[in-house]
Amino acid sequence: MDQYDEFGNYVGPELEDSDYDEGDDFGDVDDNEYENDGHMVVHDDEMDQDNTESNDNNRIVLHEDKKYYPEAEEVFPGVKTVTLDEDAQELNEPIIKPIKPKNFSILQKEAPALVYESEFLTSLMNTPTLIRNIAILGQFHHGKTVFVDTLVAATHADDWDPSKEVRYTDTRKDEQDRQLSVKSTAVSLVLENIKSKSYLLNILDCPGHVNFSDESTAALRAADGAVIVVDAVEGVMMNTERLIKHALQARLPICLVINKMDRLVLELKLPPQDAYFKLLHTLEEVNNLIVAHTHASAKPQRLSPELGNVCFAAGQHGWSFTLASFAALYCARHPRFGLNATDLAKRLWGDWYFNTEKNAFSKSKPSAGGVRTFVQYILEPLYKIYAHTIGETPEDLLTIFKQLGIRMKSSEMHLDPRPLLKLALSRFFGKPAGFVEMVVTHVPSPIDGADLKISTTYTGYLTSPLAQSMRTCASSAPLMCNVVKLYNNPEGNKFLALTRIYSGSITVGQRVKVLGESYTTDDDEDAAVVEVSGISVSVGRYNIEVTTAVAGNWVLLEGVDGPIKKTATITDTTTDASIFKPLVFDQSSVFKLAVEPFNPSELPKMVEGLRRINKTYPLCTTKVEESGEHVILGTGELYMDCVMHDLRHLFSDIEVKVADPVVSFCETVVESSAINCFAETPNKKNKITMLAEPLDTGLARDIEHGIVSLDWDKKSIGEFFTTKYDWDLLSARNIWAFGPESNGANLLLNNTLPSEVDQKLLGTIKESVVQGFKWGCREGPLCDEPMRNVKFKILDAKVAGEPIHRGGGQVIPTARRTAYSAFLMATPRLMEPMYMVEIQAPADCVQAIYPVLARRRGHVVQDAPKPGTPFYTLKAYIPVMDSFGFETDLRSYSLGQAFCQQVFDHWAVVPGDPLDRNVVLHPLEPSPPLALARDFMVKSRRRKGLSEDVSINKYFDDAMLLELAKHEADLEMEME
Numbered sequence: 001m002d003q004y005d006e007f008g009n010y011v012g013p014e015l016e017d018s019d020y021d022e023g024d025d026f027g028d029v030d031d032n033e034y035e036n037d038g039h040m041v042v043h044d045d046e047m048d049q050d051n052t053e054s055n056d057n058n059r060i061v062l063h064e065d066k067k068y069y070p071e072a073e074e075v076f077p078g079v080k081t082v083t084l085d086e087d088a089q090e091l092n093e094p095i096i097k098p099i100k101p102k103n104f105s106i107l108q109k110e111a112p113a114l115v116y117e118s119e120f121l122t123s124l125m126n127t128p129t130l131i132r133n134i135a136i137l138g139q140f141h142h143g144k145t146v147f148v149d150t151l152v153a154a155t156h157a158d159d160w161d162p163s164k165e166v167r168y169t170d171t172r173k174d175e176q177d178r179q180l181s182v183k184s185t186a187v188s189l190v191l192e193n194i195k196s197k198s199y200l201l202n203i204l205d206c207p208g209h210v211n212f213s214d215e216s217t218a219a220l221r222a223a224d225g226a227v228i229v230v231d232a233v234e235g236v237m238m239n240t241e242r243l244i245k246h247a248l249q250a251r252l253p254i255c256l257v258i259n260k261m262d263r264l265v266l267e268l269k270l271p272p273q274d275a276y277f278k279l280l281h282t283l284e285e286v287n288n289l290i291v292a293h294t295h296a297s298a299k300p301q302r303l304s305p306e307l308g309n310v311c312f313a314a315g316q317h318g319w320s321f322t323l324a325s326f327a328a329l330y331c332a333r334h335p336r337f338g339l340n341a342t343d344l345a346k347r348l349w350g351d352w353y354f355n356t357e358k359n360a361f362s363k364s365k366p367s368a369g370g371v372r373t374f375v376q377y378i379l380e381p382l383y384k385i386y387a388h389t390i391g392e393t394p395e396d397l398l399t400i401f402k403q404l405g406i407r408m409k410s411s412e413m414h415l416d417p418r419p420l421l422k423l424a425l426s427r428f429f430g431k432p433a434g435f436v437e438m439v440v441t442h443v444p445s446p447i448d449g450a451d452l453k454i455s456t457t458y459t460g461y462l463t464s465p466l467a468q469s470m471r472t473c474a475s476s477a478p479l480m481c482n483v484v485k486l487y488n489n490p491e492g493n494k495f496l497a498l499t500r501i502y503s504g505s506i507t508v509g510q511r512v513k514v515l516g517e518s519y520t521t522d523d524d525e526d527a528a529v530v531e532v533s534g535i536s537v538s539v540g541r542y543n544i545e546v547t548t549a550v551a552g553n554w555v556l557l558e559g560v561d562g563p564i565k566k567t568a569t570i571t572d573t574t575t576d577a578s579i580f581k582p583l584v585f586d587q588s589s590v591f592k593l594a595v596e597p598f599n600p601s602e603l604p605k606m607v608e609g610l611r612r613i614n615k616t617y618p619l620c621t622t623k624v625e626e627s628g629e630h631v632i633l634g635t636g637e638l639y640m641d642c643v644m645h646d647l648r649h650l651f652s653d654i655e656v657k658v659a660d661p662v663v664s665f666c667e668t669v670v671e672s673s674a675i676n677c678f679a680e681t682p683n684k685k686n687k688i689t690m691l692a693e694p695l696d697t698g699l700a701r702d703i704e705h706g707i708v709s710l711d712w713d714k715k716s717i718g719e720f721f722t723t724k725y726d727w728d729l730l731s732a733r734n735i736w737a738f739g740p741e742s743n744g745a746n747l748l749l750n751n752t753l754p755s756e757v758d759q760k761l762l763g764t765i766k767e768s769v770v771q772g773f774k775w776g777c778r779e780g781p782l783c784d785e786p787m788r789n790v791k792f793k794i795l796d797a798k799v800a801g802e803p804i805h806r807g808g809g810q811v812i813p814t815a816r817r818t819a820y821s822a823f824l825m826a827t828p829r830l831m832e833p834m835y836m837v838e839i840q841a842p843a844d845c846v847q848a849i850y851p852v853l854a855r856r857r858g859h860v861v862q863d864a865p866k867p868g869t870p871f872y873t874l875k876a877y878i879p880v881m882d883s884f885g886f887e888t889d890l891r892s893y894s895l896g897q898a899f900c901q902q903v904f905d906h907w908a909v910v911p912g913d914p915l916d917r918n919v920v921l922h923p924l925e926p927s928p929p930l931a932l933a934r935d936f937m938v939k940s941r942r943r944k945g946l947s948e949d950v951s952i953n954k955y956f957d958d959a960m961l962l963e964l965a966k967h968e969a970d971l972e973m974e975m976e
Contacts, residue, residue: 128552138229146315214619225443318426325434446552460578479504533559609652667780772815
């Protein structure tokens, strides 16, 4: 203890340094460097190393920083560790979410057993003369999908369960649940005609609900013919008429299938003679529509069973026939009579009778009386089969079936009436050879129909070598394809492009050029080069992979969907290829929904989902308003319901909030501008004077439907306007533009006089004035909605002589302000969209429908009984703004007996003045009729983040305001 003092300090003898070993030789200094004066040289890195080691040894390590165990990265290299803070997730939410497979489709992973090999189908693809491309169209619930089932079932080796309704082409689960088609489905089948010759039928089964008519438009673009399906009881309905008109506008041949023939027997219980007249009436209705909507320069097509373009069917019972197939059935069953099937078929429709005394057919009715051959030889046997199958015992029925050549198992004879009828009749009539014969005879092959398709859809020069090769469907020519529709895969992350090949061939791995809808030979911005990663042929619930496809076919392409928005043109040529025309629809998207994600952080997911929605629904439009809200535009309630289902569950998988539905409006004028309106450019070097007035009645519709186009030469345009609308020739030849699009329902007219305005100088600013006019037409001054039915006349123009003073930055905004001021001086009004409503109801429910329509500002325009049926058909107009929930209301008032369909028909002026500030709007109260325009305008402006009222000072120059004040003073003096 003597070695330490009272403070604990060591005071003992000096200790030896333990840092050195005893054996160290301090005399060995050969490794050290010395300067000339004898001092040893120490390097900087040696000093740093010594300091670091000293610091590490002397470093204080806190308890929480001590390392007792190795890190996870040291034990498991490459493993990523995630640490969540407290309360970052809900207690009921797992840290790692389970993978939820998206299963909204009922596609088959493996192809079913077929009566032919898939190689036979792909071999037929190389022979365009044996291919027919058709679209199956018709009214909602007229049996299109079930009829296609009979075609698909004929190609399957295994029999289907007769007690179940398969609906093979409804490949989505929501389609099966709703029992209606939402998307068109492509089916490629190999079927035989009456002569047992095989053909490849490419079929597009389209939805019948009028909200999904955009799918029919896409199908008509790809098809060479249209098959219209009509219910034998309901006959021609509203959507049937629209589809016939649409097919005639596409200049496609039409075939007719009168479906649900069993309803005449089982529901209406019509006698065979009355059933014949019912069918005849339906046929005449269709023919009258064809005559009414065929272009004046073309010969109307006539549909008639004896011509072979009418087929009779009952999809639920699995049978179909034409006169030719029924005649062939008779000839096969009774060969001893030596009948000719072709001659017999011509005598099975119309006023033909069989004279038993002369044993011959004649056009005159026998003296002993008789019925028409169609009734005697077709309807009466058909009725008897139905009656016996339903009413006879299995033992007696088995004897009858043996006489008819229908083979049935004893176990099948004890089935319920419906599956028993389906089995018996499908085996009696056999495969749908009559339908195939009708399609093969009356629908042209891709080679024969190519000339017509190219002349109506291609935008390039029809005399160019590329167009000539497409018109001959040449497989050795450069590749030209038209993408008409995009189909999403079951996961919703990829799209398959339904493509019609017009020339050339396409192979997997080929690099092609995709031309978008806005592509032109002068502006190739909307073009991209992609690689085809897969080619397949759709057969409904499964696809057949192929490596190549030639002209005349339609196929599903994989890997090309990236740059495609709606439709596209695909080519591999380096020459100047033009595009195919974008689809022209027969209705407009006027139903508007604003959406936002429930969780704001999921906005990018929703935006990506909206982009995919825009791809897969042809008529759906998505956009972002200036207020920042995302808006979806569709055709109706059911359409938007399907869109929102796909957005929430298929494409984005997030929760989405939806605002109350609204509609699109248009802005128009009802009088000419009170004064000539002018505006000067900001540099005071240019001045434009305009006048606004309403367009001639019917001209807006002609422009929108392409009846007149500015692509015509001036002589043709002049003849059109002078002949139809009584314009003077000078005005007709001085139309500058339609707006806001090339087929927009507004018109800009140069009405200046050459003696007052230098036309050459005015022509230098024409493009800028047109751009300002289109900008103004796209966003009107009332509530930023498009203008409609307005004609703008340029009355005077002062143009600067120096080009630098008349640039687009000066002229475009000025032209827009001039158009706005002329518009506001011409008694502006709002226009709202109107639905045409077709209501089908029993006679005792008709009176209950009128008050439901009256409460929603609707009115009936037609009320008539349907011939041969126990129900009435009403046609009415109802504003889209008041149509929300109308169908539910109608069903509740009619106890579920009334059924309606609504489709956009026209635009109507909203009653009231939108600029009348004397109108007082009360919250939570419906506005009176004359205040509706003001109400709609104010609420639309609020929703878009605009001020509540329109300020004329925003669009009027000071000089214009003085002119306006002077005009008002003159009016007051005149009134005094």
